[in-house]
Amino acid sequence: MPPTSSPPELLQGTLDVMILSVLQSQSLHGYGIARQIEARSGRLLTIEEGSLYPALHRMTKRGELAAEWRTNDTGRRARFYRLTTDGKRRLAEQVSLWDTLSGAVSRVVHGSSRQAAPDARLGWE
Amino acid sequence: MRAVLRAILGDPDGRTPEEITRDIDDEVNFHLSEIERELRESGRDPDNARAEARRRFGDPAVYRRACRDVALKERIMLQRINLALLVAVMIALGATAWQSWSSQRRTAEAVERLSERIGALGATSGVAREPAEQRSTTMAALPEGAAFVGGSVGRPGAYAIPHDGLSVRRLLVMAGAPERDFDVRIEPSSPVIGNEPRTMTAQDMAEGRDHLVNRGDLVTVTARPRTNPGGSSATPSQPPKPDAHGRLTELSFSPQVLARLASLKDECFARYEAAATGLSLDSLVFRSETVLVVGEVARPGIYHLGSVKQRGSKLTFADLLSAAGVSQRVQSVEYHGRKRTGVIPAAETFGPMDVPADAIILAKVDAPDPLFNTDSIILFNNEGEWRPLANLFSPEAQATIERLRAQDWRQWPHGTGPVAAAPAAGEGPNSPIARDVVTLRIQGGRLVIFLTSFADRDAPALTPKQLIRMGDLLTRLSLGSPFAAIPQSSRSEMRLTIHAPQGSSPRVLSFDEASASDEAIPPGSSVLLATQDLAPLPR
Structure with a gap:
């Protein structure tokens, strides 16, 4: 049985939404994105950092990200990624989906039925 | 061009594959060096920092390849398609080259043969100019x-x-x-x-x-240069166009030929070649896909096989004979090609026609139809000359025809048709219908058909099968006889007048009415089918 202290594995598809989230407020290079994910997750989520790059290239090709070469604050040349309009739209969709999904998982895990059942009425009374 | 490629290949910044590869390398190297820098700043020694950076990053080669695949996916696919196309083009080029080489070889052989012939021909045609010994060489060969x-x-x-x-x-x-x-x-x-x-x-x-x-x-x-004696602008070399039946050339037989038609049944095309008016085989042999149809057909002529209307997927003798106006049951068909001849039995005439082009086709018919049987007379009067189209050519029958021609058809007594005048030895008419007489005549440019003596009024009561119904009569007349040559517009002008043997006034029906009628014609009636402008019959 694996030790309970090992970092949890990323769910399929969560890498894209994390990259989009991290780039929502700033443009970053790959190394910066990895550091942001690590920091925002409280070092609970660690990824094999090389796996960022195929995702970054795929999202760039889909038009969700735009990339350009710039020099960073240490004067080194790095490729910076930023969100495009499509990327912002995709982020909104993914966040909504994630909220729904995580809420549902949470209710299953906690066995809670306190939340009211969805209203099945078709219109106002 | 670059923009077009970018649009097609989906590469957002239009980089070349080499630039993409270099960018990926730079990006990965930057990431690794940043991790190493971070670790060294935290006190790790360089070797340890490099190893840890590799551990955290994963295998750089795997991720470089993955990035490259993402970035160049369409181009890689295009390269594969290009390669496949190149192979296909190379194969096609190879095949073409081989075909060209073999064609050239055949052409060279043909030219060689041709030059030999031309040499021989020159020796022949230039007798006056060529040395005598060269001509002797041709002769010796x-x-x-x-x-x-x-x-x-x-x-x-x-x-x-x-x-x-x-x-x-x-x-x-x-x-x-x-x-x-x-x-x-x-x-x-x-x-x-x-x-x-x-x-x-x-x-x-x-x-x-x-x-x-x-x-x-x-x-x-x-060959001499062609002259156009009439001075007409029409070029004589233009091939004739087939008519609605697929017939290129209409044949006209002289009376002598017609008189011999019956006896020509069992002979081959040589007789026709010699005797048919205006017909020579020269007019046939250079046209492919043509046949000469003669014999007991309403429309003898040269037919273009490609223009003959087909009922099935393949041309059959039945199609050709139908075009030539044979309505009777065919007994057999002979064909005489340049290299082979044969006889097609009736049962096989509906199979695909396999005869050499330019063949001469001789049809023999059984004539079981009472209206067109051998006891009937069908006459066709074309501009004053009577021509029998069925196979009654006996002198007795001709004499009867002549006698009947001299009389008003309404005066023809019942039972005085040619059969009564000249029955075959030992054979009488096999039914009352056998005495029918049908004549056709052109009057004022219009075809008039006379039909009389439907049945002997003294004959015993006819069975329903022996009765002729109006619609059936016109259908039979329409099939294959010269009647088929009448334009549809003229048919609509025709009237069928029926004089029953007893008393009542004549019934007059339009062609269309009569065609649709199921009513039986009273036995012994006289029937006139004529164009509208013919004077009404006195009763």
């Missing part, structure tokens, strides 16, 4: 028992000649001479007094003159 045909013919060469010689007309047909406008010179191998070189023209042949070609003769055909 002739196979024994052959004559050489050269000049303006489609198939120059040596042709086998029978012992007693061969008609120059037949020889030229075989050699593919032009239809008209040519001269022929026949030179014996050893000219002696009484066997000098002879010359003739296409006109001579058209007028029936002919010469015999003997073994060893040299026959030279010289």
Whole structure:
């Protein structure tokens, strides 16, 4: 049985939404994105950092990200990624989906039925 | 161009594959070096920092390849398609080159053969100019028992000649001479007094003159430029267009030929070739896909097979005979091709037609239809000349026809048809219907059909099957007889007038009404089918 202290594995598809989230407020290079994910997750989520790059290239090709070469604050040349309009739209969709999904998982895990059942009425009374 | 490529390949910044690879390397290297820098700043030694950076990053080669695949996916696919296309083009080029080489080789062989022929032909046609020894060489090269045909013919060469010689007309047909406008010179191998070189023209042949070609003769055909005697702008070389039945050329037979038609049944095309008016095989052989249809058909002529209306997927004898106006049951069909002849039994006429092009087809019919059986007379009067189209050519029948012609048809007594006048020995009419008489006549440019003596009014009561119904009568008349040649517009002008034997006034029906009617014609009636402008019948 694996030790309970090992970092949890990323769910399929969560890498894209994390990259989009991290780039929502700033443009970053790959190394910066990895550091942001690590920091925002409280070092609970660690990824094999090389796996960022195929995702970054795929999202760039889909038009969700735009990339350009710039020099960073240490004067080194790095490729910076930023969100495009499509990327912002995709982020909104993914966040909504994630909220729904995580809420549902949470209710299953906690066995809670306190939340009211969805209203099945078709219109106002 | 770059923008177009970018749009097609989906590469957002239009980088080349090399630039993409370099960017990926730089990006990965930057990431690794940043991790190393971070670790060294936290106190790790360089080797340890490099190893840890590799651990955290994963295998750089794997991620470089993955990035490259993402970035160049479409280009890689395009490269594969290009490679496949290149292989296909190479194969096609190879096949074309081989075909070209083999075609050139065949052409070279053909040219060689042709030049040999031309050499021989030159020796032949230029007798006056060529040295005598060259002509002797050509003669020496002739196979024994052959004559050489050269000049303006489609198939120059040596042709086998029978012992007693061969008609120059037949020889030229075989050699593919032009239809008209040519001269022929026949030179014996050893000219002696009484066997000098002879010359003739296409006109001579058209007028029936002919010469015999003997073994060893040299026959030279010289084409003349075509003249247009009428000064018309129409070019005589234009091929004729087939009519609605697929017939290219209508044949007209002289009365002598018609009189011999019955006896010609069992003979082959040679008789027709010699006797048919205006018909020579020369007009046939150079047209592919044509056949000559003669025999007991309403529309003898030269038919273009491609224009004959087909009922199935393949042309059958039945189609051709239908086009030629044969409505009766066919007994057999003979075909006479240049290289093979054969007889097609009735049962096989509905199979695919397999006859050589340019064949002559001779149809024989059974004639079981009471309206068109051998006891009937069908006459067709074309501009004053009566021509029988069925197969009653006996002198007795002709005499009866003549006698009937002299009378008003309404005066024809019942039972005085040709059968009554000249029954076959030991055979009487097999039914009252056998005495029917049908005549056709052109009056004022319109066809008039007379039909009378439907049945002997003294005959015993007819069974329903023996009765002729109006619609059935017109249907039969419409099938295959000369009646089919009447334009639809003229048919609509026609009226069917029925005089019943007893008393009542005549019934007049339009063609369409009569065609649709199921009413039986009273036995013994006289029936007139005529164009509208014919005077009403007095009763």
